[in-house]
Amino acid sequence: xxxFTLSLWLLRIGFVVLIYLFLFMxxxxxxxxxRAGVAGAGRPLGRxxxxxxxxxxxxxxxxxxxxxxxxxxxxxxxxxVIDDSFVSAEHAMLTFRGRAWxxxxxxxxNGTWLNGQRVEGLVPLGYGDELQIGQVRLRLERSRxx
Amino acid sequence: xxxxxxxTSSNVRPWTGAARALYSVGIRPRFRWQELGLLVVSAAAxxxxxxxxxxFRNELLELGEAGLLATYLVIVFVIHVAFVITGRRMDQVLFxxxxxxAGISLLLMQRLPQDLxxxxxxxxxxxxxPLQLVWIAAGFVILSATAxxxxxxxxxxxxxxxxxxxxxxxxxxxxxxGEVTGGARLTLRIxxxxxxxxxxxxxxxxxFLAGYxxxxxxxxxxxxxxxxxxxxxxxPYLLPMLAMWGIALAIVIVQxxxxxxxxxxxxxxxxLYVATRRASYVVLGLLLFVGGGAVLYGMFPHVQDRIDxxxxxxxxPQGAGYQIIRAMYAxxxxxxxxxxxxxxxxxxxxxxSIPAIxxxxxxxxLAEEMGMLGALGILGLYALIAQRGFRIAASAADDFRxxxxxxxxxxxxxxxxxxxxxxxxxxxxxxxxxPMISYGxxxxxxxxxVIGLLLALSDRGVEPPPPGTKPNVVRRLGRRARGLGGRVExxxx
Numbered sequence: 001x002x003x004f005t006l007s008l009w010l011l012r013i014g015f016v017v018l019i020y021l022f023l024f025m026x027x028x029x030x031x032x033x034x035r036a037g038v039a040g041a042g043r044p045l046g047r048x049x050x051x052x053x054x055x056x057x058x059x060x061x062x063x064x065x066x067x068x069x070x071x072x073x074x075x076x077x078x079x080x081v082i083d084d085s086f087v088s089a090e091h092a093m094l095t096f097r098g099r100a101w102x103x104x105x106x107x108x109x110n111g112t113w114l115n116g117q118r119v120e121g122l123v124p125l126g127y128g129d130e131l132q133i134g135q136v137r138l139r140l141e142r143s144r145x146x
Numbered sequence: 147x148x149x150x151x152x153x154t155s156s157n158v159r160p161w162t163g164a165a166r167a168l169y170s171v172g173i174r175p176r177f178r179w180q181e182l183g184l185l186v187v188s189a190a191a192x193x194x195x196x197x198x199x200x201x202f203r204n205e206l207l208e209l210g211e212a213g214l215l216a217t218y219l220v221i222v223f224v225i226h227v228a229f230v231i232t233g234r235r236m237d238q239v240l241f242x243x244x245x246x247x248a249g250i251s252l253l254l255m256q257r258l259p260q261d262l263x264x265x266x267x268x269x270x271x272x273x274x275x276p277l278q279l280v281w282i283a284a285g286f287v288i289l290s291a292t293a294x295x296x297x298x299x300x301x302x303x304x305x306x307x308x309x310x311x312x313x314x315x316x317x318x319x320x321x322x323x324g325e326v327t328g329g330a331r332l333t334l335r336i337x338x339x340x341x342x343x344x345x346x347x348x349x350x351x352x353x354f355l356a357g358y359x360x361x362x363x364x365x366x367x368x369x370x371x372x373x374x375x376x377x378x379x380x381x382p383y384l385l386p387m388l389a390m391w392g393i394a395l396a397i398v399i400v401q402x403x404x405x406x407x408x409x410x411x412x413x414x415x416x417x418l419y420v421a422t423r424r425a426s427y428v429v430l431g432l433l434l435f436v437g438g439g440a441v442l443y444g445m446f447p448h449v450q451d452r453i454d455x456x457x458x459x460x461x462x463p464q465g466a467g468y469q470i471i472r473a474m475y476a477x478x479x480x481x482x483x484x485x486x487x488x489x490x491x492x493x494x495x496x497x498x499s500i501p502a503i504x505x506x507x508x509x510x511x512l513a514e515e516m517g518m519l520g521a522l523g524i525l526g527l528y529a530l531i532a533q534r535g536f537r538i539a540a541s542a543a544d545d546f547r548x549x550x551x552x553x554x555x556x557x558x559x560x561x562x563x564x565x566x567x568x569x570x571x572x573x574x575x576x577x578x579x580x581p582m583i584s585y586g587x588x589x590x591x592x593x594x595x596v597i598g599l600l601l602a603l604s605d606r607g608v609e610p611p612p613p614g615t616k617p618n619v620v621r622r623l624g625r626r627a628r629g630l631g632g633r634v635e636x637x638x639x
Contacts, residue, residue: 007207011198012486016516018191019523022246025184026239026530100367124364128544141543 292598306357484517
């Protein structure tokens with residue numbers, strides 16, 4: 001086998017090998033990514049981003065991490081305390097059941113509103129939906145993956 | 147992934163005058179080391195492939211005329227620099243993957259007989275290789291422009307019915323004025339411009355479905371109707387499914403475009419399942435599919451032909467089965483390691499051994515010259531696109547974006563699966579392009595836009611618009627466009 005044929009063969013194989021090197025580099029990065037993901041498994045299920053609050057509490061721009069069951073109200077015993085004069089002591093309940101979020105009003109005086117409609121009974125909601133509780137507007141978002 | 151690791155997301159310190167000037171106009175450059183690394187590997191792979199092709203042709207170890215490849219690599223790295231300068235925090239794997247696929251496309255088109263296609267652009271008569279470079283360049287311009295400038299998805303989200311109407315209108319135009327190529331009515335010609343709207347339609351369809359499903363997700367996943375063993379949602383919410391099925395059938399009947407119909411229907415079913423997690427939809431959809439397929443098989447000879455060729459190509463080896471039989475011989479010649487670029491495909495004069503080798507049968511050509519390992523590597527690249535796309539969908543901030551990213555990914559991946567499966571005789575062959583590799587302007591432009599949109603969706607700097615507010619882009623488009631879109635939207639919803 002002469003030098004030319006051999007180097008042509010090497011070039012040929014090299015082309016395919018480099019494509020596999022590309023795949024390998026990404027696969028390795030994915031693996032690290034996956035490990036980091038497992039390490040971050042304890043992160044919250046989602047978050048409520050505060051869009052607007054008439055009385056400035058909680059401050060707009062902050063985000064409240066969510067567990068599977070979140071009681072919302074003015075009373076300090078709630079998981080999410082919203083100190084707004086139009087919020088009842090026990091106002092609403094936001095729960096994660098199976099793979100979907102649900103919101104429920106707990107007999108509040110001024111009601112719980114989802115995308116501008118009053119919540120009656122147990123209502124499903126998705127990421128990006130807007131809740132109004134008292135004078136506070138909140139948006140349900142996925143927790144950030146860092 | 148590493149976009150979140152400290153080395154890549156760290157800002158450039160403003161220690162030079164240029165950087166300071168950029169800072170002053172609000173631009174924060176951000177290095178993308180992973181993307182750069184992957185691009186260097188792709189460039190090395192393409193250069194090796196080019197050297198292998200030229201050396202084989204000239205029987206001399208050399209790089210040969212590398213003008214096309216050099217131009218292509220310059221375009222790719224310019225786009226990388228643009229991403230760095232604008233400081234986008236986008237996915238760093240998608241672009242190098244697309245660049246590698248398009249580069250392989252360029253290599254292959256340079257290798258195939260140049261007079262397969264010839265077109266005049268700006269006074270110059272271009273043949274297959276240079277022409278494909280023009281399409282790739284145009285596709286990459288759209289890719290980078292979409293990735294950099296799309297800062298809000300409101301214009302897609304708000305006007306979903308308008309988009310759907312535009313898509314249907316496009317389809318009707320093709321029904322009425324389309325030209326017939328290869329037995330299918332696909333090409334629409336407006337003046338000197340010709341394109342295949344079915345490529346564009348797939349993106350419009352995904353935008354509409356993502357908007358519709360994100361809005362009606364809760365209703366669609368609730369069940370109230372029982373049909374036999376299946377729990378179905380309220381009947382009115384099933385209508386879009388039936389409409390979709392009708393559109394797919396209409397495409398097959400009128401346009402004779404089996405590939406597009408199959409793609410639309412599969413993407414639709416997959417998205418519906420992703421949005422609702424209900425297997426009953428998939429079962430129902432597949433039943434509809436089988437039923438529709440059986441009726442079409444009985445009614446239309448071209449559908450019959452496709453199935454018959456798939457089951458037994460040797461029944462008519464010189465006629466209908468010719469293409470697929472030549473492809474099977476090509477896999478045999480290629481073997482595991484392949485014949486090497488340039489060494490495969492014995493030609494009869496200038497006629498390639500497989501008809502439509504530069505469009506429908508690129509996978510067969512690659513499998514012959516790069517072997518089974520090379521072909522698997524290329525499938526691996528599509529798998530990468532799938533993984534990145536679904537990852538972008540999984541970390542999207544809301545349902546619309548998640549469904550949009552899923553749909554855009556599915557469009558590329560399912561299309562690749564349909565045509566590769568067809569080439570390999572795993573599924574009946576339908577004429578459709580292999581995304582980012584097949585020759586063709588429409589295909590390159592649209593797939594560029596799809597990858598660009600995925601990149602834009604992966605940018606953590608792009609926040610979803612708060613519900614109820616008008617997005618900026620629309621505001622800038624002016625009152626007139628808004629009024630028109632609004633009226634169409636009202637009339638349709």
